[in-house]
Amino acid sequence: MGRDKVMAMDNFSSRIAGVFYGGARAEAAALDPEGTKCSTGTQLGLYVADGLLEVLEWASDGQAADPPAAVWLALLRWYKNRYGAFAQGVPAPLDRWIDAHPVASGVVDDATKAGLEESDMGTPRTPHGADSVGADALVRSAPLGMIPQVDAQWVAKMSHQVAVLTHGSWHAPAAYSLLVHHIIAGKTLLSAVTDVLAWLTDHDGVELAELIRTTLAGSVNTPMTGHEVLAAAIRAVADALEQPVAPEQLYAAAVTNAVNFGGNTRATALVAGQLIGGLLGESGTNTPTHLDQFNVLTEVIERWLKLTS
Numbered sequence: 001m002g003r004d005k006v007m008a009m010d011n012f013s014s015r016i017a018g019v020f021y022g023g024a025r026a027e028a029a030a031l032d033p034e035g036t037k038c039s040t041g042t043q044l045g046l047y048v049a050d051g052l053l054e055v056l057e058w059a060s061d062g063q064a065a066d067p068p069a070a071v072w073l074a075l076l077r078w079y080k081n082r083y084g085a086f087a088q089g090v091p092a093p094l095d096r097w098i099d100a101h102p103v104a105s106g107v108v109d110d111a112t113k114a115g116l117e118e119s120d121m122g123t124p125r126t127p128h129g130a131d132s133v134g135a136d137a138l139v140r141s142a143p144l145g146m147i148p149q150v151d152a153q154w155v156a157k158m159s160h161q162v163a164v165l166t167h168g169s170w171h172a173p174a175a176y177s178l179l180v181h182h183i184i185a186g187k188t189l190l191s192a193v194t195d196v197l198a199w200l201t202d203h204d205g206v207e208l209a210e211l212i213r214t215t216l217a218g219s220v221n222t223p224m225t226g227h228e229v230l231a232a233a234i235r236a237v238a239d240a241l242e243q244p245v246a247p248e249q250l251y252a253a254a255v256t257n258a259v260n261f262g263g264n265t266r267a268t269a270l271v272a273g274q275l276i277g278g279l280l281g282e283s284g285t286n287t288p289t290h291l292d293q294f295n296v297l298t299e300v301i302e303r304w305l306k307l308t309s
Helices: 010-029 040-060 069-082 112-114 152-163 173-182 190-201 206-217 224-243 247-260 265-280 294-308
Strands: none
Touching: 010 040, 010 152, 010 173, 010 206, 010 247, 010 265, 010 294, 040 069, 040 265, 040 294, 112 152, 112 294, 173 190, 173 206, 173 224, 173 265, 190 206, 206 224, 224 265, 247 265, 247 294
């Protein structure tokens, strides 16, 4: 299997930019090949990142903060930005810099909207969207794997807690956060996937692990659920790495593969774009100045690097 032929970049800042830019550019392209609009997945991911940035800002001042609670409050701010007001009875956190940038319309999982209209925070014991298998929790989970100062156990635990704010199905988001964590640390796709499969097997995620294995080895189910989207995105990137194309064409190949699987193309392309972006770095994704949220993406990247480098 030739999936080790591209090593992750050594430059941390390039990998971080590659994930943020790669996912946003891919999601926009999935909606329209000439697209400039960042949609729900990018928006949610940016707000999760801003919630984590707030935690890191508190930490830099020597004060502790609860990451899942901070992300919940950030997602409530996304809800207000997206729908015009907070839902009745939920906390009303103060605006931060990101809230000055309007978010565009886009398809939103019913569970995402409903979960952020609950007055209490979903937890592993009492998850919101207990039966939801949509992809919104997956597409927003990459930032949880992008903090180099934490270990894999922290990543998996926090990703689980953030997923159940709106979605009871948490294995795919946690596995994806771990996958990003390993790629940001410099592992190849094959090595990172191998580690994630082992983690899933040890944490009641055998069903997802088997889906990833069978998707890599055979045909791809039309990706609709979070599990299917993750498996298809991994396959899209793995196939791109085996194609006889120049390195600068690998990003486009991975995103094209993802879109060609059909189904939830927006989510599959975003995840594939983030993965190949993390492997190739910013030089592989290019700087997507054409995107309507480019200034927000750049601001998040700069703030992230300032607090994590």
